[in-house]
Amino acid sequence: MRKQLTDDEVDAFRARLVKAAEGLFAKHGVAGVTMRQIAHVLGYSQTAAYRYFADKDEILAAVRTSALNRFCDQLESAFDLRCDARQNARNVGKAFLDFALNHPNSYRFIFDAGQPVPADLPGFDGVAKRFNSTMVSYVQALIDEGLIVGDAQAIGHSFCVAAHGIVMMHLSGHIPTVKARDELHRRTMRMMYLGVKKPDGVKKRMQLKDMSVKIRKSPKT
Structure with missing residues (x-):
């Protein structure tokens, strides 16, 4: 038996x-x-x-799920609550690039559109939500600190799509060096950041409003 x-x-x-x-x-x-x-x-x-x-497709789906979990591990470990929002944004961006550089096959398995979608595989729904969270949480921190304005999910996905495009251009040889890849990523993220940056006047008015609220709420002596 x-x-x-x-x-x-x-x-x-x-x-x-x-x-x-x-x-x-x-x-x-x-x-x-x-x-x-x-x-x-x-x-x-x-x-x-x-x-x-059941078959090779199910194994491939499990490979993609496993790779995405490892990707999320690296992105989450880059987010440090002791850092300010801008530093965390840089850290997450670097972790994104580093994973693709150090694990190019795993990265390709995650995003290859020609492979079966593992939606029905146990656990994939959870890791998909986890990945979405990693793409949004650092952006939400930028919003919470009053640095940018907009919808965190839309902005986070936009940053992700831009980074992915740069990574795939590098992996396919269209961006020949890591230095060139990183410089293009820096410039692209900077331009996108400026597009959603909160105007200084708005930020100052909000700071003054917050101060006035704190003063009104202060206990009388």
Whole structure:
């Protein structure tokens, strides 16, 4: 009788299989990899792989979900509550670029439109919301500090799309060096920031209004 695996053992095996599959997909291309090859890398039969994933598309979806989780880990670790909003925006932007530079295959798996959308995969909805949050939270901090105005989600997605375009141009060779990529990213983000920057007069009026509110609320002596 086959030993009944615990949930932790099942999760551990699935994680190992996904990691092995990502390496094979990156080396041979998705079309050049079979379920048998993936299982063979781990020392298991093709039948064993089918006990954990219905087919190769489901494995690929799991690879994308895993990569997106790691991407979110890096973006979230860049946000430091001890820093001001502008520094955090720079930190998150650098983390975005660094992940794509250090893990180009994982980055491609996340955003490749030609791959199956893992919407039905357990856990993907959560990581998609997590990624959306990373793209919005640092922008909301800029709004909260009175530096920019607008809808945090719309602005965050715009920054993300611009950064992604620059990254893909670099990965495809159209931006030849990391230095050139980083300089284009800096200039692009600066122009976009200036487009949503709060006018100085508005910021000063809001500061004066906040001061007057605090004065009115001060307890009488």
